[in-house]
Amino acid sequence: xxxxxxxxxxxxxxxxxxxLMQRQGYEGTGIKQIAQEAEATLGSVYHxxxxxxxxxxxxxxxxxxxEFADLLSAALSEEADPAKAIAAxxxxxxxxxxxxxxxxxxxxxxxxLETTGRVPAIEQAVNRAFQHWRDIVADxxxxxxxxxxxxxxxxxxxxxxxxxxxxxxxxFKSETPLTVAGEHLARLINSYKG
Amino acid sequence: xxxxxxxxxxxxxxxxxxxLMQRQGYEGTGIKQIAQEAEATLGSVYHxxxxxxxxxxxxxxxxxxxEFADLLSAALSEEADPAKAIAAxxxxxxxxxxxxxxxxxxxxxxxxLETTGRVPAIEQAVNRAFQHWRDIVADxxxxxxxxxxxxxxxxxxxxxxxxxxxxxxxxFKSETPLTVAGEHLARLINSYKG
DNA sequence: TACTGGGTAGAGCGTTCGTTCTAGCCTGTG
DNA sequence: CACAGGCTAGAACGAACGCTCTACCCAGTA
Numbered sequence: 001x002x003x004x005x006x007x008x009x010x011x012x013x014x015x016x017x018x019x020l021m022q023r024q025g026y027e028g029t030g031i032k033q034i035a036q037e038a039e040a041t042l043g044s045v046y047h048x049x050x051x052x053x054x055x056x057x058x059x060x061x062x063x064x065x066x067e068f069a070d071l072l073s074a075a076l077s078e079e080a081d082p083a084k085a086i087a088a089x090x091x092x093x094x095x096x097x098x099x100x101x102x103x104x105x106x107x108x109x110x111x112x113l114e115t116t117g118r119v120p121a122i123e124q125a126v127n128r129a130f131q132h133w134r135d136i137v138a139d140x141x142x143x144x145x146x147x148x149x150x151x152x153x154x155x156x157x158x159x160x161x162x163x164x165x166x167x168x169x170x171x172f173k174s175e176t177p178l179t180v181a182g183e184h185l186a187r188l189i190n191s192y193k194g
Numbered sequence: 195x196x197x198x199x200x201x202x203x204x205x206x207x208x209x210x211x212x213x214l215m216q217r218q219g220y221e222g223t224g225i226k227q228i229a230q231e232a233e234a235t236l237g238s239v240y241h242x243x244x245x246x247x248x249x250x251x252x253x254x255x256x257x258x259x260x261e262f263a264d265l266l267s268a269a270l271s272e273e274a275d276p277a278k279a280i281a282a283x284x285x286x287x288x289x290x291x292x293x294x295x296x297x298x299x300x301x302x303x304x305x306x307l308e309t310t311g312r313v314p315a316i317e318q319a320v321n322r323a324f325q326h327w328r329d330i331v332a333d334x335x336x337x338x339x340x341x342x343x344x345x346x347x348x349x350x351x352x353x354x355x356x357x358x359x360x361x362x363x364x365x366f367k368s369e370t371p372l373t374v375a376g377e378h379l380a381r382l383i384n385s386y387k388g
Numbered sequence: 389t390a391c392t393g394g395g396t397a398g399a400g401c402g403t404t405c406g407t408t409c410t411a412g413c414c415t416g417t418g
Numbered sequence: 419c420a421c422a423g424g425c426t427a428g429a430a431c432g433a434a435c436g437c438t439c440t441a442c443c444c445a446g447t448a
Contacts (some may be wrong), residue, residue, distance in 0.1 A: 010424080025308040027222035031406060041427050047408075048425095053406065103311050109361060110307035114219040116364050117297045123365075130365050156362065156371050157355070157378045164358025167303060168350065170310050171317075171324050177350050184351045188382050203395075225436060235397050240437075242395090247436065 010048045012038040017060035018067075023103050025110035026057055026122065057111065058125045064107035065129035072133055076140045083186035085140070086158055092181025093166055095173035102173045105166045134159050141189070150192050158185055204242045205313035206232040211254035212261075217297050219304035220251055221314065251305065252319045258301035258324035266327055270334045277380035279334070280352055284376025287360055295369040299360045328353045337384070344386050352379055 016038035020029040031053050037047050051053040075092060079085035097105060110128040138155035142148065165181035201209075210232035214223040225247050229239050231276040269286060273279035281332065291299060306320040332349035359375035 013288040024312065025219055025221055025304070027219055028308050030404080041425095042407085043394085043409095043426055043428075060236050101311065104311075105307065110219075110304065112361065112365055113299065113304035114222050114309065116299075118218065127365055130362060152372045153378070157359070160362040160371050160375050161351070161355045162357035162358065163361055164354035164356065165351070167306065167357055168324060170381065171306055171321055177354050180347045181351050181354050182383055184347075187385060188378055191381060191385055224434075226434085235395095236437085237396055237398075237439095 003160050003162055005069050005146040009038070009040050009044050013045055013056065014059045014063045017056050018063045018107060019104075021111050022064065022105070022107040026119075031056070031115045042050060042088065054119060054121050055121070057115075057122050061108050061111060061122060061125040061129060065125070065132055068107060068129075069136060072178065076136065082140050082144045083189040086137075086162075086189065087179075087182035090162060090165065090178045090185070091161065091175075094169060094178035097166065097169055097178070098175055102170055105170045106163055109163060109167065130159065146192060150170050154189060157188070161185055202208055203232070203234050205240050207234055207239055207242060207250065208253045208257045211250050212257045212301060213298075215251065215254050216258065216299070218299040220308045220313075225250070226275075233313070248313060248315050251309075251313070251316045255302050255305060255316060255319040255323060259319070259326055262301060262323075263326050263330060266330050270330065276334050276338045277383040280356075280383065281376035283381070284356060284359065284372045285357065287368075288363060288372035290361065291363055291372070292369055296364055299364045300327075303357060303361065311366040324353065340386060348383060348386065355379055372383050 014036060017029070017034045020034060020037060031045060032042060032141075034056065035042050038045075045056065046052070047183065049059065071092075072089065075089040076082065076085045079088060101186075108126055108129055111122060115122045115126070117123070134155045137158050138151045141151035141154055161181050161184075162178075165178045168177035169175060207228060211223070211228045212227060214231060225239060226236060228250065229236050233241075239250065240246070243253065245252075265286075266283065269283040270276065272278045273282060302320055302323055305316060309316045309320070311317070328349045331352050332345045335345035335348055340348065355375050355378075356372075359372045362371035363369060
């Protein structure tokens, strides 16, 4: 009974919410639209998320958090050199963004910007996601022999820059901002080596 | 209610729209809220902006575009060394963000993310703003003797990174991401010198 | 004096929002 | 077979949305 049945209605709702919020933000996405996209009914949504739209939003952010963390971990473990790994990661994001028709950028930044200081529950989920991602990068850098404080600062800038470059690429509808940012990050990281 | 002094009604509307959209995005901001904040009436808003909410949004983005361009130009012309100037600019953004209670980040990024691929008029205004800002940085770098292509790529990354760092700083409610990003950008720029 | 027109004021339109509610379906157990 | 309970289905609510509409105020002009 505690197990979710079939291809999981709850999962479909979270996935649809995450996708829609990625593309049109939190405010721009309606509960009914989420239900429709998930091929669920309003009743189901409120059954699984008695907390309403906020609760769906939090779950969607957490889902996107884990999804991007997995992508980041995979990209970083494929390459021994962290500088090259991050540049490759930026290129991968650029490809994905292009293939989506310049629509699928960072899955939570739109939601983050709309809700800062106004919806604490979502704010907190976003905060945790950013910490999560930064820590993944920081751990990789530490593992590659970077000094503790350098690793932390570099990881912060890596996340910031990827985030910003994704936005810029989306605005310009061009892969260039992301690929260039990746190369610049690699150059920056290499300048700390040794 | 009480009649407002000097500044024209149209200007008050644009200013209020810009501020509200900065804090809660395009979708999260209502026309009536804009009118109220501007101490104007709905009739006045539709008198000055027959195009409705989209038209107000475009004007707000253009206003924010010019405002940030002025801030950028001022910061860049205060320092001869562009690397130091950009680091100083990042610190200034951090101060402003902190003083606003971590609420006033980039004035258009929330709107940009919500409207990409969905509201062409606003999309275009955002595109022009990013180009505008990038060109200001690129011109400064070119003026400081950087190669044409280096200046262009660096300018793109500077805007991306500032944008992303502002978001990260907002999420973490900390000045650090912005100040660190500023220092990293300075280091990156200096690595292209000579 | 009367006219003119930019600007102000706000009631109210149709729609959609988030949410609540009741009723019914379906499946696993006793 | 009966029956409980997780889940689905969708009608309906008040509030808020973007927007339209008419009426009014009040210089400036003649």
